Amino acid sequence: MTTRCSSNCCIEAGHSVQCTELFMRENVTEELKQIQPEDESKKQMLDILKRFHLEEEMESDAGDESMLSEELIQKAISGDSIKLEDLSDDEIKRFRQALASGELSKMIEPWTPWWKNPSAKSISLSPDGSQLIREISTDDTALSSPMTASESVINEIPEGPEIPLPSLKQLTRAEPSPLLTVHLVDILYSYCFTLRLYNGDWHSDPFGASTVALSMSKVMGEDAKPETVSEALATCIEETCSPAYRHTGGFRFAIGLVDDIITIISLGGTAVVCAFCDFQRLIQAAERMLKEEKVGRTERAHSSQKLRSANRKLFFMTCWAHEQPNDSWPSLARIVEVQKASLEELDSGSQPRNAGRKSNPQSKVLIEEV
Numbered sequence: 001m002t003t004r005c006s007s008n009c010c011i012e013a014g015h016s017v018q019c020t021e022l023f024m025r026e027n028v029t030e031e032l033k034q035i036q037p038e039d040e041s042k043k044q045m046l047d048i049l050k051r052f053h054l055e056e057e058m059e060s061d062a063g064d065e066s067m068l069s070e071e072l073i074q075k076a077i078s079g080d081s082i083k084l085e086d087l088s089d090d091e092i093k094r095f096r097q098a099l100a101s102g103e104l105s106k107m108i109e110p111w112t113p114w115w116k117n118p119s120a121k122s123i124s125l126s127p128d129g130s131q132l133i134r135e136i137s138t139d140d141t142a143l144s145s146p147m148t149a150s151e152s153v154i155n156e157i158p159e160g161p162e163i164p165l166p167s168l169k170q171l172t173r174a175e176p177s178p179l180l181t182v183h184l185v186d187i188l189y190s191y192c193f194t195l196r197l198y199n200g201d202w203h204s205d206p207f208g209a210s211t212v213a214l215s216m217s218k219v220m221g222e223d224a225k226p227e228t229v230s231e232a233l234a235t236c237i238e239e240t241c242s243p244a245y246r247h248t249g250g251f252r253f254a255i256g257l258v259d260d261i262i263t264i265i266s267l268g269g270t271a272v273v274c275a276f277c278d279f280q281r282l283i284q285a286a287e288r289m290l291k292e293e294k295v296g297r298t299e300r301a302h303s304s305q306k307l308r309s310a311n312r313k314l315f316f317m318t319c320w321a322h323e324q325p326n327d328s329w330p331s332l333a334r335i336v337e338v339q340k341a342s343l344e345e346l347d348s349g350s351q352p353r354n355a356g357r358k359s360n361p362q363s364k365v366l367i368e369e370v
Contacts, residue, residue, distance in 0.1 A: 210286035
Protein backbone atom coordinates (compact mmCIF):
# COMPACT_ATOMS: atom_id res chain seq x y z
CA MET A 1 0.00 0.00 0.00
CA THR A 2 1.34 3.42 -0.96
CA THR A 3 1.14 6.39 1.40
CA ARG A 4 -1.10 9.03 -0.18
CA CYS A 5 -0.98 12.79 0.17
CA SER A 6 -3.89 14.78 1.56
CA SER A 7 -6.72 15.89 -0.72
CA ASN A 8 -5.63 19.52 -0.39
CA CYS A 9 -2.14 18.57 -1.54
CA CYS A 10 -3.51 16.81 -4.64
CA ILE A 11 -6.03 19.57 -5.42
CA GLU A 12 -3.22 22.09 -5.43
CA ALA A 13 -1.58 19.95 -8.17
CA GLY A 14 1.64 19.68 -6.30
CA HIS A 15 3.57 18.13 -3.47
CA SER A 16 5.84 19.99 -1.05
CA VAL A 17 9.36 18.90 -0.12
CA GLN A 18 7.98 18.01 3.33
CA CYS A 19 5.38 15.83 1.62
CA THR A 20 8.06 13.97 -0.31
CA GLU A 21 10.17 13.45 2.81
CA LEU A 22 7.12 12.27 4.78
CA PHE A 23 6.30 9.82 2.00
CA MET A 24 9.78 8.30 2.19
CA ARG A 25 9.72 7.99 5.98
CA GLU A 26 6.18 6.64 6.34
CA ASN A 27 6.77 4.05 3.65
CA VAL A 28 9.37 2.33 5.81
CA THR A 29 6.49 1.21 8.03
CA GLU A 30 4.16 0.61 5.09
CA GLU A 31 6.67 -1.59 3.27
CA LEU A 32 7.09 -3.68 6.43
CA LYS A 33 3.36 -4.33 6.49
CA GLN A 34 2.57 -4.67 2.81
CA ILE A 35 3.77 -8.25 2.21
CA GLN A 36 0.52 -10.11 2.91
CA PRO A 37 -0.45 -13.64 1.78
CA GLU A 38 -2.99 -12.22 -0.66
CA ASP A 39 -0.69 -9.47 -1.90
CA GLU A 40 -0.64 -9.49 -5.71
CA SER A 41 3.00 -8.42 -5.90
CA LYS A 42 4.00 -11.34 -3.70
CA LYS A 43 2.16 -13.79 -5.96
CA GLN A 44 3.81 -12.23 -8.99
CA MET A 45 7.28 -12.56 -7.49
CA LEU A 46 6.64 -16.16 -6.42
CA ASP A 47 5.64 -17.00 -9.99
CA ILE A 48 8.79 -15.34 -11.31
CA LEU A 49 11.03 -17.23 -8.89
CA LYS A 50 9.38 -20.62 -9.49
CA ARG A 51 9.63 -20.16 -13.24
CA PHE A 52 13.27 -19.12 -12.96
CA HIS A 53 14.26 -22.09 -10.80
CA LEU A 54 12.47 -24.48 -13.15
CA GLU A 55 14.23 -23.07 -16.21
CA GLU A 56 17.53 -23.07 -14.31
CA GLU A 57 17.13 -26.80 -13.64
CA MET A 58 16.35 -27.51 -17.28
CA GLU A 59 19.44 -25.60 -18.41
CA SER A 60 21.57 -27.46 -15.87
CA ASP A 61 20.41 -30.78 -17.35
CA ALA A 62 21.29 -29.57 -20.84
CA GLY A 63 25.04 -29.54 -20.11
CA ASP A 64 27.83 -27.01 -19.74
CA GLU A 65 28.72 -26.18 -23.34
CA SER A 66 30.89 -23.09 -23.60
CA MET A 67 29.31 -19.97 -25.07
CA LEU A 68 32.65 -18.92 -26.61
CA SER A 69 34.23 -20.19 -29.79
CA GLU A 70 37.67 -21.75 -29.50
CA GLU A 71 39.15 -18.79 -31.38
CA LEU A 72 37.75 -16.26 -28.91
CA ILE A 73 38.93 -18.33 -25.96
CA GLN A 74 42.48 -18.44 -27.34
CA LYS A 75 42.46 -14.68 -27.95
CA ALA A 76 41.32 -14.00 -24.40
CA ILE A 77 43.90 -16.37 -22.90
CA SER A 78 46.78 -14.97 -24.99
CA GLY A 79 45.91 -11.41 -24.04
CA ASP A 80 45.08 -10.28 -27.58
CA SER A 81 42.66 -7.39 -27.79
CA ILE A 82 39.12 -8.34 -28.77
CA LYS A 83 37.30 -5.51 -30.54
CA LEU A 84 33.56 -5.57 -31.11
CA GLU A 85 33.93 -4.36 -34.68
CA ASP A 86 36.04 -7.43 -35.49
CA LEU A 87 33.30 -9.84 -34.38
CA SER A 88 30.18 -11.06 -36.09
CA ASP A 89 26.75 -10.39 -34.56
CA ASP A 90 26.63 -13.96 -33.24
CA GLU A 91 30.15 -13.69 -31.77
CA ILE A 92 29.28 -10.38 -30.08
CA LYS A 93 26.23 -11.99 -28.48
CA ARG A 94 28.21 -15.02 -27.33
CA PHE A 95 31.04 -12.85 -26.02
CA ARG A 96 28.67 -10.67 -23.95
CA GLN A 97 26.92 -13.74 -22.58
CA ALA A 98 30.25 -15.30 -21.62
CA LEU A 99 31.33 -12.08 -19.93
CA ALA A 100 28.06 -11.75 -18.05
CA SER A 101 27.84 -15.40 -17.00
CA GLY A 102 31.33 -15.41 -15.51
CA GLU A 103 32.91 -17.68 -18.14
CA LEU A 104 35.56 -15.01 -18.66
CA SER A 105 35.93 -14.17 -14.98
CA LYS A 106 39.29 -15.93 -14.74
CA MET A 107 40.61 -14.13 -17.80
CA ILE A 108 39.39 -10.63 -16.96
CA GLU A 109 40.27 -8.68 -13.85
CA PRO A 110 37.10 -8.29 -11.73
CA TRP A 111 35.70 -4.78 -11.63
CA THR A 112 35.15 -3.10 -8.29
CA PRO A 113 32.12 -0.76 -8.53
CA TRP A 114 32.90 2.83 -7.72
CA TRP A 115 30.22 2.84 -5.01
CA LYS A 116 32.28 0.18 -3.17
CA ASN A 117 35.30 2.48 -3.20
CA PRO A 118 36.04 3.99 0.25
CA SER A 119 36.39 7.42 -1.35
CA ALA A 120 32.70 7.23 -2.37
CA LYS A 121 31.83 8.01 1.24
CA SER A 122 33.29 11.50 0.88
CA ILE A 123 31.86 12.68 -2.44
CA SER A 124 31.38 16.44 -2.45
CA LEU A 125 29.55 18.73 -4.85
CA SER A 126 29.10 22.48 -4.91
CA PRO A 127 25.92 23.90 -3.35
CA ASP A 128 24.56 24.39 -6.86
CA GLY A 129 25.16 20.71 -7.63
CA SER A 130 28.13 21.16 -9.94
CA GLN A 131 31.34 19.21 -9.48
CA LEU A 132 34.13 20.64 -7.39
CA ILE A 133 37.55 21.27 -8.93
CA ARG A 134 39.71 18.32 -8.00
CA GLU A 135 43.33 18.79 -7.09
CA ILE A 136 45.69 16.85 -9.36
CA SER A 137 48.54 15.11 -7.54
CA THR A 138 51.94 14.32 -9.00
CA ASP A 139 50.91 10.66 -9.14
CA ASP A 140 47.99 11.53 -11.40
CA THR A 141 50.27 13.27 -13.89
CA ALA A 142 52.76 10.43 -14.06
CA LEU A 143 52.99 8.47 -17.27
CA SER A 144 50.89 5.35 -17.24
CA SER A 145 50.18 2.51 -19.60
CA PRO A 146 46.97 2.53 -21.69
CA MET A 147 45.61 -0.35 -19.59
CA THR A 148 46.20 1.56 -16.36
CA ALA A 149 44.48 4.64 -17.78
CA SER A 150 41.49 2.57 -18.86
CA GLU A 151 41.18 0.97 -15.43
CA SER A 152 41.33 4.42 -13.85
CA VAL A 153 38.41 5.65 -15.97
CA ILE A 154 36.07 2.81 -15.00
CA ASN A 155 37.04 2.60 -11.32
CA GLU A 156 37.00 6.26 -10.31
CA ILE A 157 33.99 8.10 -8.93
CA PRO A 158 31.88 9.51 -11.79
CA GLU A 159 32.09 13.26 -12.06
CA GLY A 160 29.13 15.35 -11.06
CA PRO A 161 27.35 17.91 -13.24
CA GLU A 162 29.69 20.13 -15.22
CA ILE A 163 27.40 23.16 -14.80
CA PRO A 164 25.11 24.32 -11.96
CA LEU A 165 21.83 22.41 -11.79
CA PRO A 166 18.66 24.44 -12.26
CA SER A 167 16.06 24.35 -9.50
CA LEU A 168 13.00 22.20 -9.97
CA LYS A 169 10.86 25.34 -10.03
CA GLN A 170 12.68 26.33 -13.20
CA LEU A 171 11.86 22.99 -14.82
CA THR A 172 8.21 22.57 -13.84
CA ARG A 173 5.43 24.60 -12.28
CA ALA A 174 4.00 21.71 -10.28
CA GLU A 175 5.88 20.02 -7.47
CA PRO A 176 7.25 16.60 -8.51
CA SER A 177 5.34 13.52 -7.45
CA PRO A 178 6.66 11.73 -4.34
CA LEU A 179 6.53 8.54 -6.44
CA LEU A 180 9.86 9.67 -7.92
CA THR A 181 11.46 7.90 -4.97
CA VAL A 182 10.08 4.65 -6.41
CA HIS A 183 11.19 5.48 -9.95
CA LEU A 184 14.66 6.20 -8.62
CA VAL A 185 14.95 2.56 -7.51
CA ASP A 186 14.05 1.35 -11.01
CA ILE A 187 16.63 3.66 -12.63
CA LEU A 188 19.43 2.78 -10.20
CA TYR A 189 18.76 -0.93 -10.73
CA SER A 190 19.12 -0.47 -14.48
CA TYR A 191 22.31 1.57 -14.01
CA CYS A 192 23.93 -1.01 -11.73
CA PHE A 193 22.82 -3.88 -13.96
CA THR A 194 24.37 -2.27 -17.04
CA LEU A 195 27.68 -1.44 -15.34
CA ARG A 196 27.94 -4.94 -13.89
CA LEU A 197 27.14 -6.47 -17.28
CA TYR A 198 29.83 -4.40 -18.98
CA ASN A 199 32.33 -4.93 -16.16
CA GLY A 200 32.27 -1.19 -15.46
CA ASP A 201 33.25 -0.09 -18.97
CA TRP A 202 30.17 1.07 -20.87
CA HIS A 203 32.46 3.27 -22.96
CA SER A 204 33.39 0.24 -25.05
CA ASP A 205 29.86 0.00 -26.47
CA PRO A 206 27.62 2.90 -25.38
CA PHE A 207 24.81 2.11 -27.83
CA GLY A 208 24.68 -1.54 -26.76
CA ALA A 209 24.86 -0.50 -23.10
CA SER A 210 22.01 1.98 -23.57
CA THR A 211 19.90 -0.71 -25.23
CA VAL A 212 20.43 -2.96 -22.21
CA ALA A 213 19.72 -0.12 -19.77
CA LEU A 214 16.46 0.94 -21.41
CA SER A 215 15.23 -2.64 -21.64
CA MET A 216 15.89 -3.09 -17.92
CA SER A 217 14.38 0.23 -16.77
CA LYS A 218 10.68 0.26 -17.57
CA VAL A 219 10.48 3.79 -16.18
CA MET A 220 12.84 5.12 -18.85
CA GLY A 221 12.32 2.58 -21.62
CA GLU A 222 8.53 2.25 -21.50
CA ASP A 223 7.45 5.28 -19.45
CA ALA A 224 6.13 2.96 -16.72
CA LYS A 225 5.03 4.47 -13.42
CA PRO A 226 5.41 1.93 -10.59
CA GLU A 227 3.78 3.02 -7.35
CA THR A 228 5.75 0.97 -4.81
CA VAL A 229 9.35 -0.11 -4.37
CA SER A 230 8.09 -3.70 -4.35
CA GLU A 231 6.50 -3.25 -7.77
CA ALA A 232 9.58 -1.56 -9.21
CA LEU A 233 11.93 -4.28 -7.99
CA ALA A 234 9.61 -7.10 -9.08
CA THR A 235 9.57 -5.77 -12.64
CA CYS A 236 13.36 -5.37 -12.75
CA ILE A 237 13.97 -8.83 -11.28
CA GLU A 238 11.52 -10.41 -13.71
CA GLU A 239 13.53 -8.91 -16.57
CA THR A 240 16.80 -10.11 -15.01
CA CYS A 241 15.42 -13.66 -14.77
CA SER A 242 14.03 -13.58 -18.32
CA PRO A 243 15.64 -15.68 -21.08
CA ALA A 244 17.37 -12.56 -22.43
CA TYR A 245 19.36 -11.92 -19.23
CA ARG A 246 19.14 -15.11 -17.19
CA HIS A 247 22.76 -15.87 -18.11
CA THR A 248 23.88 -12.97 -15.88
CA GLY A 249 23.09 -14.99 -12.77
CA GLY A 250 19.33 -14.69 -12.39
CA PHE A 251 17.91 -14.11 -8.94
CA ARG A 252 21.25 -14.23 -7.10
CA PHE A 253 22.59 -11.54 -9.40
CA ALA A 254 19.41 -9.50 -8.93
CA ILE A 255 19.78 -9.58 -5.14
CA GLY A 256 23.35 -8.34 -5.56
CA LEU A 257 22.01 -5.43 -7.60
CA VAL A 258 19.52 -4.58 -4.85
CA ASP A 259 22.53 -4.45 -2.51
CA ASP A 260 24.18 -2.04 -4.95
CA ILE A 261 21.10 0.20 -4.86
CA ILE A 262 21.14 0.21 -1.06
CA THR A 263 24.82 1.13 -1.04
CA ILE A 264 24.43 4.04 -3.46
CA ILE A 265 21.37 5.44 -1.68
CA SER A 266 23.09 5.08 1.70
CA LEU A 267 25.97 7.19 0.40
CA GLY A 268 23.55 10.09 0.08
CA GLY A 269 22.30 12.52 -2.52
CA THR A 270 25.73 13.38 -3.92
CA ALA A 271 26.37 9.74 -4.86
CA VAL A 272 22.93 9.47 -6.46
CA VAL A 273 23.60 12.65 -8.47
CA CYS A 274 26.96 11.28 -9.67
CA ALA A 275 25.33 7.97 -10.64
CA PHE A 276 22.63 9.75 -12.64
CA CYS A 277 25.27 11.95 -14.32
CA ASP A 278 27.22 8.85 -15.35
CA PHE A 279 24.02 7.26 -16.64
CA GLN A 280 23.17 10.42 -18.59
CA ARG A 281 26.63 10.48 -20.18
CA LEU A 282 26.08 6.88 -21.27
CA ILE A 283 22.80 7.85 -22.95
CA GLN A 284 24.38 10.89 -24.60
CA ALA A 285 27.27 8.79 -25.92
CA ALA A 286 24.72 6.34 -27.34
CA GLU A 287 22.94 9.22 -29.09
CA ARG A 288 26.20 10.30 -30.73
CA MET A 289 26.98 6.72 -31.71
CA LEU A 290 23.51 6.24 -33.18
CA LYS A 291 24.13 9.01 -35.68
CA GLU A 292 27.09 7.03 -37.02
CA GLU A 293 25.36 3.64 -37.03
CA LYS A 294 24.20 2.20 -40.36
CA VAL A 295 20.66 1.38 -39.35
CA GLY A 296 17.35 1.89 -41.07
CA ARG A 297 15.67 5.27 -40.86
CA THR A 298 12.66 3.93 -38.95
CA GLU A 299 14.80 2.04 -36.41
CA ARG A 300 17.08 5.04 -35.95
CA ALA A 301 14.15 7.39 -35.36
CA HIS A 302 12.63 5.01 -32.78
CA SER A 303 15.92 4.56 -30.90
CA SER A 304 16.70 8.26 -31.07
CA GLN A 305 13.32 9.14 -29.55
CA LYS A 306 13.81 6.69 -26.66
CA LEU A 307 17.31 8.01 -25.98
CA ARG A 308 16.17 11.64 -25.99
CA SER A 309 13.36 10.81 -23.58
CA ALA A 310 15.75 8.92 -21.27
CA ASN A 311 18.20 11.83 -21.36
CA ARG A 312 15.50 14.28 -20.29
CA LYS A 313 14.27 12.01 -17.49
CA LEU A 314 17.77 11.50 -16.14
CA PHE A 315 18.44 15.23 -16.12
CA PHE A 316 15.20 15.88 -14.25
CA MET A 317 15.94 13.07 -11.77
CA THR A 318 19.43 14.51 -11.21
CA CYS A 319 17.97 17.93 -10.36
CA TRP A 320 15.34 16.31 -8.14
CA ALA A 321 17.89 14.18 -6.24
CA HIS A 322 20.06 17.25 -5.66
CA GLU A 323 17.22 19.03 -3.85
CA GLN A 324 16.24 16.16 -1.53
CA PRO A 325 17.10 16.62 2.17
CA ASN A 326 20.05 14.58 3.42
CA ASP A 327 18.03 12.77 6.09
CA SER A 328 15.58 11.39 3.52
CA TRP A 329 18.09 8.97 1.97
CA PRO A 330 18.46 6.62 4.97
CA SER A 331 14.66 6.20 4.96
CA LEU A 332 14.64 5.15 1.30
CA ALA A 333 17.60 2.81 1.86
CA ARG A 334 15.66 1.15 4.67
CA ILE A 335 12.65 0.60 2.38
CA VAL A 336 14.87 -1.18 -0.15
CA GLU A 337 16.48 -3.25 2.64
CA VAL A 338 13.03 -4.39 3.78
CA GLN A 339 12.13 -5.42 0.24
CA LYS A 340 15.42 -7.28 -0.18
CA ALA A 341 14.71 -9.33 2.95
CA SER A 342 11.21 -10.10 1.69
CA LEU A 343 12.55 -11.21 -1.69
CA GLU A 344 15.10 -13.52 -0.13
CA GLU A 345 12.40 -15.04 2.08
CA LEU A 346 10.17 -15.60 -0.95
CA ASP A 347 13.03 -17.21 -2.86
CA SER A 348 13.83 -19.64 -0.05
CA GLY A 349 10.27 -20.91 -0.20
CA SER A 350 10.08 -21.12 -3.99
CA GLN A 351 13.05 -23.39 -4.70
CA PRO A 352 12.28 -27.01 -5.69
CA ARG A 353 13.11 -29.81 -3.27
CA ASN A 354 16.02 -31.07 -5.37
CA ALA A 355 17.58 -27.61 -5.60
CA GLY A 356 20.43 -28.78 -3.44
CA ARG A 357 22.04 -30.77 -6.20
CA LYS A 358 25.02 -29.50 -8.15
CA SER A 359 24.04 -26.39 -10.08
CA ASN A 360 25.16 -25.10 -13.44
CA PRO A 361 28.40 -23.17 -12.94
CA GLN A 362 27.21 -20.66 -15.53
CA SER A 363 24.35 -19.56 -13.28
CA LYS A 364 26.71 -17.93 -10.84
CA VAL A 365 26.57 -14.22 -10.05
CA LEU A 366 28.14 -11.93 -12.63
CA ILE A 367 31.00 -10.51 -10.57
CA GLU A 368 31.63 -11.86 -7.10
CA GLU A 369 32.45 -9.19 -4.59
CA VAL A 370 36.13 -9.09 -3.77
